[in-house]
Amino acid sequence: MSNISANQFIGENESIYNNNMSVIAWGVSSVLAMLLVAEFFLPIYFRTGAMTIPDYLGKRYDHSTKRLVSIIFLCSYVVNLLPAVLYGGAVALTGMFNFLQPLGLTYWQNIWFMVWVIGLTGCAYSVLGGLRAISISDTVLSIGLLTIGIAFPYFGFKYLGNGDWFKGLHILLSEHKEHLNSIGGSQDEIPLNTIFTGMFIMNLYYWGMEQFIVRQALSAKSLSHSQKGMGLACLGKLLCPFIINIPGLVGVHLYDKLENTAEVFPLVIKDTLPGVMIGLTAAVVLGARN
Template sequence: MPLTTIISFAFFVVLMTGLSWFLTRKHQLKTAADVFLGSRSLNWIVIGGALIMTNISANQFIGENESVFINNMSIMSWGVTSVFAMLLVSEFLMPIYLRIGAVTTPDFLGVRYDSGTKKIVTVIFLLSYLVNLIPAVLYGGAVAINGIFHLNEVLHISYWSAIWLLACVIGITGFLYNVLGGLKVISISDTLLGAGMIVGGLLLPYFGFKYLGHGDAEAGLLTVLGSHTDHLNAIGSAKDAVPFSTIFTGMLLVNIYYWGMEQFIVQQALGSVSLEQSQKGIALACLCKLLSPLMLNIPGLIAVHLYLHPQATAEIFPRMAADVLPPAYTGLIAAVVFGAALSTFNAGLNSVGTLFTMNLYKPFMIARKGHVSDRELIVRTRLFQVGVMLSGIIIAPFIMFFKGGFYNYIQMLAGFFSIPIFTIMVVGMATRYVPPIAAKAGLIFFLTANVVLQLVLNTGIHYLHLLAMTFVVTALLMLLIGKIKPMAIPYQPAAVPVVPVKPWKNRHWYSAALLLLMVLLFIIFSPLGLAK
């Protein structure tokens, strides 16, 4: 490993950490709002950067490039179509959250149904983060960093030991970020990382094409466009990892849930200074999602021509970064990947603390003692986060033994936890008479049906289609219960906004432009474009 790469990596990590500290040095963590919502002081640039970097972790760098290498560009659908979901969230869900002064997304369920539903969903969120989000982020970051620096070879230790060691480093560093800065320092750091990712997104494909073309980037580009054109197709068939039809069924539901109801994502936008700033920040994140294939997918296309028989397809991205980039730039990419892993881990850990403290511990203590101080809330949050961090470090290395592959592990578990919550939230937003018992029955039915359809029966139907079908059946079940036993007093949303909720005046023009760019990307990577 060249010394220049190590120095470059250390320089960029210290630079981003130092700038984050400098820009937030006057921010005090005295109240729960300071820790969990950055004192509701985030502007649109910070929100956009935080959303995109919380979303893009080392998991995407590894998993999506691996999928492109093995299959084709159909994996691009997850990120590109999320633009449509994000715009729906911006237009319809964010006004609801900010009007009721929500701190967590289950807060809406507490207002719409009852405190019992809110607590059940909070527990589901926490389980999802414990077994899926936190371990997967640590594992993905560890694999990426080890792939770039070959730590197991440098230290003469086993691959397992290297992954475990790096998971410890990422976990402990992320925890310290939370302790020292809360959501605001995390969001500022994410904004700086977003700028680094854009630079890296331009550098890696360029040097990849140049490396493939033996010093001529244009020749490398022509090689990618002229052979293995089946890999250029984003219109997935039924046999591909992401069939195109799933865009209109389960994928749409998962994306709306992820961007509009997933606590560690939505919390970035809930910390906004106003609805207008929140909507502008989401639009900025949409633009970044349309640029993200430069780093998440194009390297996988180039790798198809560079590595005929790789030992481990999960290391395609870090191997590309190490092979094609000059040492100084490799350090930058390593810093971005390390920061991306930290970013998602930080957001997840902050959200875990928010959910546990505000939705479980605080109500329990108020019922028991009548009050609880902000200081006690912060202390209990830190103790709970330590436990979550340690459990994630323990679980992370075992993901390598999952037979379906790393990316499949993430998506399958995410579907189990996400769409049941999505279902009761959508029905709650769309109706006024469906009672709390319907929400609880819907959760139990959906979770049971998921286990039977995906783990017990071999239906042969793509899991995203199964999620969509179960969503429809569960929603109908809830509506039927609402018809038989409606609420005596219909739900009336109470507006208690703590920030201005006037929407962004020009949002529709920007939304139209973003949707047009989304469609153009699919045309470019299709048999009508580059894949003909």
């Protein structure tokens, strides 16, 4: 659960609103890669005593290789990962609250302000708290995600059905059914054939070599514990569509045409959930910054 970032809340729900459920292939198809990592990758890491991928490559080859891969990983985080995570968190918090509107800020000024707030908060938390604080926050974050995943279908369907939960569920399943399709075609963002080619390679890299994931897997007391943890993570990935993707489906029925479709997730949260749950969602989104 803790591998979920704010950009997934924003991006996947936006994709469902614009297209269909085929975007869930990222999470669901990763289960095969995770099982392969647990069976073949983790034993090698534990046997060599490596705690990170650069550490393993340093033991396998030399210190220069370790340094080079470390630089590549750091550059990829700065260029590829962090901008999307910070932007996604800023869009979510701005859409749910927009508490800077009284100051007369434009939408993009608001976004930039929230990007800096989220970035500096996450940096201070990680530097001051260390790995222990990050591990604790990951656990709390996972509990928060499960709570939202259980609560949102109830409140979301109830709102969609004007107070009738079953009516809301019936509307979701009987109208705009094209958005329920989870088998991507050639016109979709994730065509079906990519699941077994390029996407599989990327999932194998992410779950077997990405620093954030590997660090958590190798922090287990033993190989057996690590493999069981990876197996439990597989179950979590199968549940993820129910946790992070239903808001996009509800948004299809609530909003005909949004000028900025990236706002569908925060708008649905703001319109359907009670105040306490909105606050919990905001906390989870703020924490989902890995």
